[in-house]
Amino acid sequence: MSAVGVLGVGQTPYVTRRADVTFPELVREGALLALDDAGITMDDVDAVVFPLAPDALIGVGNGERWCVEALGAAGKPFMRVNNGGATGMSAVIAAWTHVASGMFDVVLVAGGERVSESGSAQSVLNKMWDVGYERPIPLNTITMLALSAVRYMHAHGADEADFARVTVKNRRHAALNPLAHLREPVTVEDVLASRVLAWPIKLGDACPSSTGAAGAVLVSERYARAHGLRPAWIRGIGQNTETFWMGDRVGPRMLADHGDADALAVAFERAYAMAGVTDPAGQLDVAEIYAPFSSVELHVIEAAGLCGKGEAPARLAQGDFALGAKGTIVNPSGGVLCSNPIAVTGVARLAEATLQVQGRAGDRQVEGARTAVASAIGGDHQFYASLVLSADLEDIA
Amino acid sequence: MSAVGVLGVGQTPYVTRRADVTFPELVREGALLALDDAGITMDDVDAVVFPLAPDALIGVGNGERWCVEALGAAGKPFMRVNNGGATGMSAVIAAWTHVASGMFDVVLVAGGERVSESGSAQSVLNKMWDVGYERPIPLNTITMLALSAVRYMHAHGADEADFARVTVKNRRHAALNPLAHLREPVTVEDVLASRVLAWPIKLGDACPSSTGAAGAVLVSERYARAHGLRPAWIRGIGQNTETFWMGDRVGPRMLADHGDADALAVAFERAYAMAGVTDPAGQLDVAEIYAPFSSVELHVIEAAGLCGKGEAPARLAQGDFALGAKGTIVNPSGGVLCSNPIAVTGVARLAEATLQVQGRAGDRQVEGARTAVASAIGGDHQFYASLVLSADLEDIA
Numbered sequence: 013m014s015a016v017g018v019l020g021v022g023q024t025p026y027v028t029r030r031a032d033v034t035f036p037e038l039v040r041e042g043a044l045l046a047l048d049d050a051g052i053t054m055d056d057v058d059a060v061v062f063p064l065a066p067d068a069l070i071g072v073g074n075g076e077r078w079c080v081e082a083l084g085a086a087g088k089p090f091m092r093v094n095n096g097g098a099t100g101m102s103a104v105i106a107a108w109t110h111v112a113s114g115m116f117d118v119v120l121v122a123g124g125e126r127v128s129e130s131g132s133a134q135s136v137l138n139k140m141w142d143v144g145y146e147r148p149i150p151l152n153t154i155t156m157l158a159l160s161a162v163r164y165m166h167a168h169g170a171d172e173a174d175f176a177r178v179t180v181k182n183r184r185h186a187a188l189n190p191l192a193h194l195r196e197p198v199t200v201e202d203v204l205a206s207r208v209l210a211w212p213i214k215l216g217d218a219c220p221s222s223t224g225a226a227g228a229v230l231v232s233e234r235y236a237r238a239h240g241l242r243p244a245w246i247r248g249i250g251q252n253t254e255t256f257w258m259g260d261r262v263g264p265r266m267l268a269d270h271g272d273a274d275a276l277a278v279a280f281e282r283a284y285a286m287a288g289v290t291d292p293a294g295q296l297d298v299a300e301i302y303a304p305f306s307s308v309e310l311h312v313i314e315a316a317g318l319c320g321k322g323e324a325p326a327r328l329a330q331g332d333f334a335l336g337a338k339g340t341i342v343n344p345s346g347g348v349l350c351s352n353p354i355a356v357t358g359v360a361r362l363a364e365a366t367l368q369v370q371g372r373a374g375d376r377q378v379e380g381a382r383t384a385v386a387s388a389i390g391g392d393h394q395f396y397a398s399l400v401l402s403a404d405l406e407d408i409a
Numbered sequence: 410m411s412a413v414g415v416l417g418v419g420q421t422p423y424v425t426r427r428a429d430v431t432f433p434e435l436v437r438e439g440a441l442l443a444l445d446d447a448g449i450t451m452d453d454v455d456a457v458v459f460p461l462a463p464d465a466l467i468g469v470g471n472g473e474r475w476c477v478e479a480l481g482a483a484g485k486p487f488m489r490v491n492n493g494g495a496t497g498m499s500a501v502i503a504a505w506t507h508v509a510s511g512m513f514d515v516v517l518v519a520g521g522e523r524v525s526e527s528g529s530a531q532s533v534l535n536k537m538w539d540v541g542y543e544r545p546i547p548l549n550t551i552t553m554l555a556l557s558a559v560r561y562m563h564a565h566g567a568d569e570a571d572f573a574r575v576t577v578k579n580r581r582h583a584a585l586n587p588l589a590h591l592r593e594p595v596t597v598e599d600v601l602a603s604r605v606l607a608w609p610i611k612l613g614d615a616c617p618s619s620t621g622a623a624g625a626v627l628v629s630e631r632y633a634r635a636h637g638l639r640p641a642w643i644r645g646i647g648q649n650t651e652t653f654w655m656g657d658r659v660g661p662r663m664l665a666d667h668g669d670a671d672a673l674a675v676a677f678e679r680a681y682a683m684a685g686v687t688d689p690a691g692q693l694d695v696a697e698i699y700a701p702f703s704s705v706e707l708h709v710i711e712a713a714g715l716c717g718k719g720e721a722p723a724r725l726a727q728g729d730f731a732l733g734a735k736g737t738i739v740n741p742s743g744g745v746l747c748s749n750p751i752a753v754t755g756v757a758r759l760a761e762a763t764l765q766v767q768g769r770a771g772d773r774q775v776e777g778a779r780t781a782v783a784s785a786i787g788g789d790h791q792f793y794a795s796l797v798l799s800a801d802l803e804d805i806a
Contacts, residue, residue, distance in 0.1 A: 013511040059648070064491075066464070066471060073536030074463060074493065077788045080650050087675070089648035090792060091499055094461075094491040096471065102488055106503060112510035114410040115646070139470030249512065251456070251486035253477050278484070391474045395487060 015233040015405060016111045017243025019118075020050025021363035026193040026224035026351035029128040035070055036082030042225025042356070043083050043122035050229035054084035057229075058116040063103035063123040064355045065094040065390075068136040071129030083122055096140065097302065098390030099123075100226070100358025101397035105249055107230045117235040124225035125353035133221050140392050146258050153304065154218065156258065156392055158210035161307035163262070163271030165212065168322030170310065172212050174329070176203035178306035179216050179349060181334045186346025188335070188375035193222045193351040203306075217306040219352035226356035226363055244366045247408060248287030248400035252279040256394060273308075276389065277315035279396040283385070284317070287400035288408050292317035292340070295408060296400075297381035298368040299333075299342045300361040302388040304352055313342055316385060316398075341378045344368065358388035362399060369403040382407045412630040412802060413508045414640025416515075417447025418760035423590040423621035423748035426525040432467055433479030439622025439753070440480050440519035443760075447626035451481035454626075455513040460500035460520040461752045462491040462787075465533040468526030480519055493537065494699065495787025496520075497623070497755025498794035502646055504627045514632040521622035522750035530618050537789050543655050550701065551615065553655065553789055555607035558704035560659070560668030562609065565719030567707065569609050571726070573600035575703035576613050576746060578731045583743025585732070585772035590619045590748040600703075614703040616749040623753040623760055641763045644805060645684030645797035649676040653791055670705075673786065674712035676793040680782070681714070684797035685805050689714035689737070692805060693797075694778035695765040696730075696739045697758040699785040701749055710739055713782060713795075738775045741765065755785035759796060766800040779804045 022045025030038055047053055060083060062076050072078065076092040079085075095102040100123065107119040127133050134152040141147040149155070164170055180200055186192035203216030236243050254268060254275035255261065261270035268274060280292070289295050299316055303309035310324040318340050319327050327333065333342040343349070345364040348357055365384035367373040373381075387398040402408050419442025427435055444450055457480060459473050469475065473489040476482075492499040497520065504516040524530050531549040538544040546552070561567055577597055583589035600613030633640050651665060651672035652658065658667035665671060677689070686692050696713055700706035707721040715737050716724050724730065730739040740746070742761040745754055762781035764770040770778075784795040799805050 065489075072540070074788070076491070077493070077537055077653055077791055078539070080791065081653050086650050086652050087672070088650060090492075090650045091503065091648075092462075092491040094473070094489040095487075096474070106488065106506070109503070109506035109510040109512065112512065113506040114509065115506065140474055142475070143469065251488075253483050253485060253487045255483050256474055256478050275484070391471065394474055394477065 014112055014114065016108050016246045017231045017233065017236045018228055018246060018362065018366045019231045019241060019243040020046050020229040021366045022046035022049050023191050023226045023360055023363050024224045025191045026222040026353055028223065030223050035072055035075055035124060035126050036079045038126060038225045039079045039122055039124040040082045042124055043120060043227040046120065046122065046227030046229050052118065052229065057088065057118050057120045059089040059110055059119050060085045061103045061107045061110065061119060061121045062090060062092045063099040063121065063359060064092055065096055065099045066136060069130045069133060069354060070126045095395045096390030097354055098358055098388040098395040098397045100356045101361060101388035101399065102358065104228060104359060104362050104399065105251065105397055108246055108249060111230050111232050117232045119230045120227060121359055122227035123356045123359060125355040126223045127221045127354060128223050142257060151258060154213055155210045157305045157308060158213045159262065160270045161212050164307055164311060167271045170325045172204060173200055174325035175212065175217050175306040176200040177328050178309045179203050181328065182343055182346045182349045185335055185344050185376055186350035189345050192346040193220045213305055219304040219349050222351050222353040224353040226359040228359055228362055244369050244401050244403060245405050246399055247402050248283035248289065250279040250282030250398040252396045254394045258392060272321060273311045273315040276312060276387065276396045279398045280316050280387065283398040283400050289400055292385065293319065296340050296383050296385050298344060298365060298378050298384035299340050300345060300364045300384060300386045301343060302348050302357060302361060304348050306349060312387065316387065335378065344373065344376045344378050358397065361386035361388060365401045369401050411509055411511065413505050413643045414628045414630065414633045415625055415643060415759065415763045416628045416638060416640040417443050417626040418763045419443035419446050420588050420623045420757055420760050421621045422588045423619040423750050425620065427620050432469055432472055432521060432523050433476045435523060435622045436476045436519055436521040437479045439521055440517060440624040443517065443519065443624030443626050449515065449626065454485065454515050454517045456486040456507055456516050457482045458500045458504045458507065458516060458518045459487060459489045460496040460518065460756060461489055462493055462496045463533060466527045466530060466751060467523045492792045493787030494751055495755055495785040495792040495794045497753045498758060498785035498796065499755065501625060501756060501759050501796065502648065502794060505643055505646060508627050508629050514629045516627045517624060518756055519624035520753045520756060522752040523620045524618045524751060525620050539654060548655060551610055552607045554702045554705060555610045556659065557667045558609050561704055561708060564668045567722045569601055570597055571722035572609065572614050572703040573597040574725050575706045576600050578725065579740055579743045579746045582732055582741050582773055583747035586742050589743040590617045610702055616701040616746050619748050619750040621750040623756040625756055625759055641766050641798050641800060642802050643796055644799050645680035645686065647676040647679030647795040649793045651791045655789060669718060670708045670712040673709060673784065673793045676795045677713050677784065680795040680797050686797055689782065690716065693737050693780050693782050695741060695762060695775050695781035696737050697742060697761045697781060697783045698740060699745050699754060699758060701745050703746060709784065713784065732775065741770065741773045741775050755794065758783035758785060762798045766798050
């Protein structure tokens with residue numbers, strides 16, 4: 013299998029609203045940042061992969077069509093990938109297969125999110141559940157993950173302060189990231205005192221609805237060598253799917269435990285096996301993981317093998333996973349909790365992981381980072397994707 | 410580049426309505442037919458690619474999520490591809506990249522369409538146009554292609570009878586295809602006398618709104634050899650995109666001529682270059698091409714290089730392209746004009762091409778066929794995909 017490199021990445025700042033650009037202009041902004049970072053132009057791009065899901069969030073039907081020319085992509089192969097919140101990383105994986113197939117040397121992943129155009133994001137996201145039994149509960153992404161948080165508390169003895177500490181860490185990181193949406197530092201007390209959305213999830217435990225764009229340029233090993241380039245390298249890829257029905261994830265006859273993230277753990281294991289990672293906590297310097305609510309980050313850290321099940325709260329309380337600590341630093345960008353431009357949140361994870369392993373992450377840089385893992389979650393925690401990156405092909409022996 | 414084979418294909422009959430199954434059950438039906446044809450089960454499948462676009466046609470938001478378990482795909486990588494009418498073939502191409510990358514040996518493409526759930530398919534499809542200038546005209550797929558048909562008539566001296574002859578040929582073919590939706594033979598006079606939808610397109614020139622499912626199993630050369638299997642082979646892949654705006658395809662300053670299909674011709678050329686096809690009319694036995702209206706088939710035949718621009722009407726009038734004629738037979742299945750299950754229409758083209766090159770197409774078999782080309786069109790004739798297939802890797806010298 014030929015190696016695939018990440019030659020450049022780009023992200024706009026993530027904000028609540030962008031009234032100064034149309035959706036295609038926004039997407040173009042992110043794409044140009046990625047192309048500039050890669051030192052190439054659209055003329056050098058062989059194919060485009062475009063992440064978007066679901067349409068209704070951006071207030072435009074079939075947004076992919078409007079973006080072809082905004083990207084300068086007319087005349088090139090163009091593929092839209094649509095996997096819920098995992099869409100951005102699924103698009104990166106689709107681009108990886110494009111390059112690894114040997115058919116394309118340079119593939120651009122470029123997309124954007126403009127959730128400010130949706131009057132109620134939750135009423136759009138509610139559509140993902142079974143229409144007969146589950147949608148009317150009413151399930152939405154907040155109530156779904158409140159169920160998971162309660163289960164995590166029950167199984168592992170965690171409490172609301174444990175969740176709040178995730179937010180405190182990520183906001184501290186986001187304060188160092190000029191692109192992050194929520195950058196105001198907060199205390200555990202601030203989070204605990206914030207408005208309850210669906211107990212135990214409070215406003216301080218929740219991601220924002222972000223507008224922004226992100227892009228990445230993937231290249232073949234052949235192209236990188238021919239041009240004397242030093243991209244970051246995608247070393248491992250893992251994907252998995254979980255059961256659709258929430259009713260199968262709770263109760264005494266559950267098929268999967270909604271409090272943990274066992275199906276995501278399989279996606280991580282697949283990426284680790286491909287990359288040769290046998291000791292994630294020892295081999296990985298950075299984790300840019302998809303966790304839109306504070307409670308989710310705890311079980312994703314565990315699924316990634318960075319500590320045992322139920323151990324994340326204590327580790328976090330003793331200062332681990334935060335910038336400056338020893339071991340793997342989790343979400344030095346501030347993560348999804350501080351910026352969630354849904355269609356490109358998975359692209360942003362790749363972008364941040366790339367900047368980290370190349371030592372280009374500015375104030376949020378993890379010192380000496382050479383390796384990273386990134387992940388994404390889509391649908392009702394149904395679609396999972398993960399990537400392992402390294403600075404050189406020699407990293408991860 | 411390692412070769413990718415088509416080990417099995419499956420299609421349900423295409424009909425107006427299926428009240429006996431839910432959408433996931435329908436998708437499962439097509440998938441099981443493909444798995445059975447391949448002689449494998451879901452246990453043997455490494456990853457799934459799922460074609461669907463747009464959601465509103467099937468009356469369910471995010472239909473991909475509901476289908477994971479219906480396909481038995483929980484625990485496997487799963488990717489939704491969403492490229493308008495090209496979606497089915499784009500999904501096949503995504504599956505091709507999955508296999509060609511070396512990461513997966515067996516990939517299932519499985520999807521379904523249930524357009525009967527949409528009160529008005531055209532009001533859904535109308536969403537694909539520019540909201541400011543073009544949607545209010547009102548553009549829909551019929552009026553868009555009526556503009557193209559008029560331009561074709563003007564440029565190439567064709568008339569309504571030339572279009573009608575396409576329908577006559579395809580209905581004659583569909584009468585031999587037990588899966589086709591519209592199987593009633595018609596005459597040129599019948600078509601000319603049918604109700605005008607948007608002149609010069611009449612009901613007899615238009616595809617039906619079909620409900621049905623289709624699937625295909627793609628395998629690596631390594632897997633085929635290890636198991637002593639003889640799949641059909643995907644020899645060439647081509648994709649291209651056209652300008653989004655209809656206003657840029659008409660008038661004295663047009664960037665592309667809406668009467669022809671020059672951007673699709675590029676997609677064909679790319680597939681031919683990869684496959685080593687230098688004389689399409691001489692080397693290809695079968696063409697299963699995407700043409701939802703009779704007029705479209707004429708310019709797609711020309712874009713595929715099966716005759717020169719403007720020559721298709723005369724060739725058709727003298728009996729070419731029809732079962733029993735010499736040279737390339739076009740749409741022996743009856744084509745999209747007789748069955749259009751949008752999400753899987755591109756999968757159906759692959760399925761029919763596979764059956765033909767393997768001599769398994771029953772009454773619609775093109776005698777001695779060893780090679781085929783297939784194509785799909787998506788959006789407002791914006792996304793193009795094509796494939797070249799052969800029975801053996803030695804075909805197409």
